[in-house]
Amino acid sequence: MSTTAEVPVSPAGNPIGFGRMLRKEDQRFLRGQGNYLDDIKLPGMLHGAILRSPYAHARIVSIDTAAAEAHPKVKAVITGKMLEGLKLAWMPTLSQDVQAVLATDKVRFQGQEVAFVVAEDRYSARDALELIQVEYDPLPPVVDARRALEDGAPVIRDDIEGKRDNHIFDWEAGDREATDRVFAGADVVVAQDMLYPRVHPAPMETCGSIAHMDRVTGQLTAWSTTQAPHAHRTLYALVAGLPEHKVRIISPDIGGGFGNKVGIYPGYVLAVVGSIVTGRPVKWVEDRSENLTSTSFARDYHMHGEIAASRDGKIRGLRVKVLADHGAFNGTAQPTKFPAGFFHIFPGSYDLEAAHCQVTGVYTNKAPGGVAYACSFRVTEAVYLVERMVDVLADELGMDPAELRRRNLLRPEQFPYTNKTGWVYDSGNYGHTLEVALEKAGYSELRRQQEEGRARWRAAGGSPEKPGAGGQHLMGIGISFFTEGVGAGPKKHMDILGLGMADGCELRVHPTGKAQLRLSVQTQGQGHETTFAQIVAHELGIPPEDVEVIHGDTDNTPFGLGTYGSRSTPVSGAAAAVVSRRVKDKARIIAAAALECSPDDLEWELGRWQVKGDPDKVKTIQEIAMLAHGTLELPEGVEGHLDASVVYDPPNLTYPYGAYICVVDLDPATGRVQVERFIAVDDCGPRINPMIVEGQVHGGLADGVGMALMEAIQFDSSGNCVSGSLMEYLLPTSLDCPSWELGETVTPSPHHPLGAKGVGESATVGSPPAVVNAVIDALEPFGVRHADMPLTPAQVWLAIRGRPLRTDIVE
């Protein structure tokens, strides 16, 4: 289905509305004219560097900064003790916990911030770190989350009054008794343990901040790598007691966020303190290892799933227990009432009788954060769980995984559908999307080829005892069907630290008909400057090149909570549509005044109001803009100008979904896996700019291949992070990716003004289970039912031998 056929074309060749157009932001990025944080240089600017803990868990005995202070280029050395004096040694996290800005009593993870040096240049700041003497008294660390709650486990958070264990929270959703009843009466029950390993967003640009506290005016300006500038402004005000009207956060061009740039890191606060202490602007930019070892990770969910079904393949219930490793401080970014994010979506896309899950969060001596990386607020983990469980069940029943899904997907007439945790899926035609994907993949032909391949492997001498004999490879086919809940969120349900998740938006149409759209969300590569201009074009008929999208500066944009969790189009996209409609309504009144008729006599044609039945009597939106700013007498109560503003509170989340099919080639002799084909059919409602949507999907699929096959932040038993560089934390490259085969179905959201659903995370959510299911499918001749990600060659080789490894800890 195409939504772009009848869209008129602007003088610049762009669609006046939805359709493919090159991104407006690409010009500056391709010409090297972007302005990233580290490009910014202020007069008199100093540079900061952070001394970090070499230990996962240790008491700080003493810190001697004298030699560092004596360094000729050092301007200040800041320690936790000094921050205590300013009441800034601890800061609140996004999850009602506190996190040390600089350690005072203990260090609680390797890489934790211990001291901050401010110097005239970055090299001197780094050199001076080595002049600081810290005496540590090492303590036994908690590295294995599964042992965090054992009696006698070292207590990590003894800073919390009365804390005697490493427990953070218990949370549950669904109906426990109903689920137990279904399980008790089910023909088939299968269980599986699985780990969604700790992974890292690893954006190309690391995190950083430049703080400038003007001592005369008391104005703090902070240029920060932030996905949520407005939330940061309020947090600075709350944390540091700064007057919010004198805090300005500027988020310049951002080189990738993926959730890594949602929270406030100690380095940001330290840049502010450094500027207060020195009276000069202070820049702090972390290096690659700092980014990987100390900033927000994602996942780290140890899951136990159980699925109940009838013998003929009707899924009846799902029961889940999760142990969530939150690291040393509970810094998870998510709406306040949701300690396990939106894990509620774990029943997935299926028509179940009952479901229940319980999540327990624990502290470990690892970096804090969580839910970054196409955060999706734990939808990623939930989808992985259910899509793996469905394959485990298919294996148990000896049923084709496509057929099993076909029999259990929600049917179109069930929408809006209230799932077993009470969430209302807005719209869907799941079966259709699955069939489109199967058709595109040539599914039955693939299964036939797979059988032939297995026969060749056996004929050449391949067997469980001799996996590599004969040199034949094995094919694997994996399916996943995912439903996400994105676009947080309705104010009545969701807030972050008391801030509602509604987004402001302002539209100003200038006298000559050119427009500026001001948004609270902050692009990190998603193409906001193009997509949002196209929304205005679609609503008002102003060519997208005539609409400037302004974002990333709290002084110049309305309040809102930022870009993450695929919320920009569901929330701010809706706001942009609604604010455009307000302008359109006002334009009607002005046009009527000019045409000397009643507004009711006018009808809208894209870009113009015209008299019904008399299309010669017409005013274009550009003419109306000039009239609105001119001398035309307007009706009683109508003010001039053509501006509007709105605060959009979404009535519900939107629920994009998709059917993914992955085909892998697996060498059973070496364990090496190559993704040969990937078919991704996404339904995110109408696509505003299909090219940008496809780009989002491409990136997410590559992410998914990375997580499934190579990415993991791992620790040794002493709590040393062994994944602190891109030599060890492997990211996928083009050589790991096939030519993606994309498809679409279009099922609009009934409550979003454009029907759009948000797509930023779809592929990151949907692809890992497809890849893992494909690898496990390839291993069918060995009777393998599960192995944890990442499915590295070694992990596959071990799985063939029935002894896959834990992937959170390296011995």
Next chain:
Amino acid sequence: MQVPAPFEYDRASSVEEAVALLERHGAEARPIAGGHSLLPMMKLRLARPERLVDLNDLTDLSYVRAEGEWIALGAMTRHAELAASDLLARHYKVFQDAERVIADPVVRNRGTVGGSLCQGDPAEDLCAVVAALGGQVVLRSSGGGRVVAARDFYLGPYETVVAPAELVTEVRIPIRPGSGSAYEKVERRPGDWAIAAVGCFVTLAEGSVADCGIGLAAVGANGYCAPQAEAQLRGQPATEESFRSAAEAAAASCRPQSDQRGPADYKRDLVRELTQRALRRAAARAMAGGA
């Protein structure tokens, strides 16, 4: 940005000058070639030379040429130049095989033959190739030159016989007309260091293996080679059966360590599988006329 500790910098314009600079500044001075091993270590402050002597102007050390019964590779020849060399392609396809899987194009454009050997990383692919081929390393110091067999060049991981004020200037490979060679590597992702890798050559005579060399990377093999396996294969018929037993000998002879790339028994199994594959492919090339 990761920043190294302070250091001084000289740019040598001749081998003599480089050697003299190294001698003058003693053990704290280090030559730098492509910098793709040394600079990352400096940025992590694992290496802290007080002075760098830059070899990148020594373009006369950049060549691949036939000299009598040898192919000579200048120490400053880049990975990319090895990959592109027709001469090497005509004599030893093992170089192309290996270069295709060493790092990525950016690293291959800068990294050098000399740097690879002198780095002596246990997983360095070129070390295994040169060891398999029974190459020699030519060294220069103010006292003159010396030649060391590649297999005797290494004292242990990251340790070589190169003296503080000594430079590697050339690597030599004996020409073996009609021989076949091949390289097999398994890594976690293209561009990553090997989990295990095997390079080899075979010379055939009347269906038997007249001569062979087997090099191993990333599995703790002394001098990156597998002499027992070679001894076992020499004189045997060039059959799957012989390759299998040589592969088993190679697997038995190495000492891999368990790490993030995988457990030791996996790596050992890979050596067996990859040795067999490499020998099979090298023999096929030999039978097709060589390379």
